[in-house]
Amino acid sequence: MSLFLLFDWALAIEKIILVSVVFAITLGVAAYSTWGERKVAAFMQDRMGPSRAGWGGILQPIADGVKMFTKEDFMPNQAERWLYILAPGAFMFVAAMTSAVIPWGTELTIFDKPVTLQVADLNIGILYIMGFVSLGVYGIMMGGWASNNKYSLYGAIRASSQMISYELAMGLSVIAVVMMTGTLSLKEMAIQQPGINWNIWYQPLGFLIFFVCALAECNRAPFDLAECETELIGGYHTEYSSMKLGFFLFAEYINMFVSSAVISTVYFGGYNFPGIDPGWLYGFAGPLVLFAKIFFFIFVFMWIRWTLPRFRYDQLMHLGWKSLIPLAILNMLLTGLGVLLFSK
Amino acid sequence: MDFYIFLTLAVISVITALLMVFARNPVHSVLYLILTFFAIAGQYVMLNAQFLAVVHIIVYAGAIMVLFLFVLMLLNLNKDSEPQKSNLWKISGAITSGMLLVVMVGALRNQIQLPAAAEYQPDRGLPAVLGRMLFDSEFVVPFEITGILFLAAMVGAVLVGKREIKV
Known part of the structure; x- marks a missing residue:
């Protein structure tokens, strides 16, 4: 009748292992992104960056984790207790859930058994990602409101109105890709981009819009008005300390990792790369190539943060509503025309 | 199974829906309603209607409820500023709505023939x-008309939102 009657224990164990591995890699990449961010920032500003903990500061994320856990966990007197505790968890949960539909590679043969390197091949994969992106607002809003501090509330309202605005343009740019590929499944999208026949060659404008929106959705500079220190102290997490603050900051890096993975899969061919025939090596090389692409985009995120100054709030709204959305609609129309004229 | x-999903959705009604704090009400939406989306997944489930989440939990929360936070409504009605009002309200329910049940009891469940x-x-x-069969005209209706509503909302209208 439905999926649950056909319960397959081997599949369940395989998926549990895959989920654990993906989760561990997500956390690991996010942790080392904090180190990478400091190193990139230091390089851009002609400094050394972290250098004390381990070689080249390689143990810095662990030191940071220990610091976060052992700091005093302070809670404001007038805070809405349960929502205040729930908010960082909700934010982190939503960030970590998004990676479930990303195809990390084709198939690996382990002990003569083909293992699909994707946690869930939903036929609505890209919509699943849009759904969880739109839920990311709640962690921020709950945190900002429950802190009972006007600066936190301002930060939360800024962050959420920004995320709502940029979601629209993001969705419209994704629609163009969906029209072109004729599928909502990320796996199917990856399969349709063999070799170097990537979607970026057909959707350059769509990619640009998607990338700008991804920056805004992650609350990254130049769109980090939610934590604009000069105006808002620290934004929605002003009142947070210890590991609760750590969760908010860490989830931002997870979001960055997942957005880079989505960008690589949707526009840059995912695990595909030119110059190798699909053979046994392909299964191993695919994920490595995907990760190389992901690390490149994480680097671009950092590069932009340490290069561009922050927008003003009205400029942010103008860009979102009056430039990106009309451009995305134009892109959609052009894609429709292209599909009509050149469809296979 | x-x-x-x-x-489980049904119990969760009923309990959270009741909590949404009974919560004193409007922000808590909105959050309970979001949980209800999740439980309902779970029911859609059980029916293998994944598209409906995810659109349900995107539209209701991701957009409409965010706007609700937004307005509540901006207005800073909480239980202290909410007007509390006296017990007399509550009792009279319960009696009148109960009577309406009795009349409705009495009037419609024998009138409704539920159609057999579709396969x-x-x-x-x-x-x-x-x-x-939606696009290949008899539903295409109503679907497109709905789209125009939404567009008209959006233009109307923008017009209402503008302070001065120059005709």
């Missing part, structure tokens, strides 16, 4: 099937 999952089609909710149903 299916039945127990259904039961369950597992692939109904898949995006390709749904798209073909």
